[in-house]
Amino acid sequence: MGRRKGPGPPSRLVTVDTVRHHPKVAAFVEAADRHLAAIGYTEHGQRHSTLVSRIAFNVMTRLGFAQREAELAAVAGFTHDIGNVVGREGHALVGAVLMAPILDELGMPPEETAEVLGAIGNHEETHGHPVNPVSAALILADKTDVHRSRVRNRDPATFDIHDRVNYAVVRSFLNVDGPSRTITLDLTIELEVTPVLDYFEIFLQRMIMCRRAAEFLDCRFHIVINGARLL
Numbered sequence: 001m002g003r004r005k006g007p008g009p010p011s012r013l014v015t016v017d018t019v020r021h022h023p024k025v026a027a028f029v030e031a032a033d034r035h036l037a038a039i040g041y042t043e044h045g046q047r048h049s050t051l052v053s054r055i056a057f058n059v060m061t062r063l064g065f066a067q068r069e070a071e072l073a074a075v076a077g078f079t080h081d082i083g084n085v086v087g088r089e090g091h092a093l094v095g096a097v098l099m100a101p102i103l104d105e106l107g108m109p110p111e112e113t114a115e116v117l118g119a120i121g122n123h124e125e126t127h128g129h130p131v132n133p134v135s136a137a138l139i140l141a142d143k144t145d146v147h148r149s150r151v152r153n154r155d156p157a158t159f160d161i162h163d164r165v166n167y168a169v170v171r172s173f174l175n176v177d178g179p180s181r182t183i184t185l186d187l188t189i190e191l192e193v194t195p196v197l198d199y200f201e202i203f204l205q206r207m208i209m210c211r212r213a214a215e216f217l218d219c220r221f222h223i224v225i226n227g228a229r230l231l
């Protein structure tokens, strides 16, 4: 518990549990996912938000960051795609702007809010960069969430390349090894669904971003697909 100078409520150690149950956060995450469903995007709702939140938290703790820093990564992870409630284009920047008053209302100290906002605003490969450790952990957690369970389209005949690549991934695990400072994305892909090349066609930009995020955390980034190390 801290005490904030000036107007506003006293600052608190806001947890991801508090944030996810805020009525606006809960409603916006749900609506963002519905809006993306309407334009044919893969799942970006509770499943993706919760998973990214947990993985970002784990990346931080496994690399020896303080619990509180890890909690901020969890908050950024849960809320990073909330800007999709307004629109897909620029959703990272919009999401940060939406979250600022909510985190303030919950009593998060401004320095912590700043870290979370920088992470949310920088999570997309089009214009994002790892700007702080929380942001680097969020990039790694978000960009490596590729999995069959994200595909909403039930008709394989009409799959686009994003559906195909996600559908092909039956197992996905981000292995963070603190002592050796290596982060490895370990994927199992059904090659009859999509060739490995399709994966790289879609995900090359994301994997470059992951490598930069890993380097920011003083780690090396590897990709293993079906047991073979490709990077």
Ligand SMILES: [Fe+2]
Pocket: 080, 081, 091, 123, 124
């Ligand atoms: Fe996003």
Ligand SMILES: [Fe+2]
Pocket: 044, 048, 052, 080, 081, 142
């Ligand atoms: Fe995301």
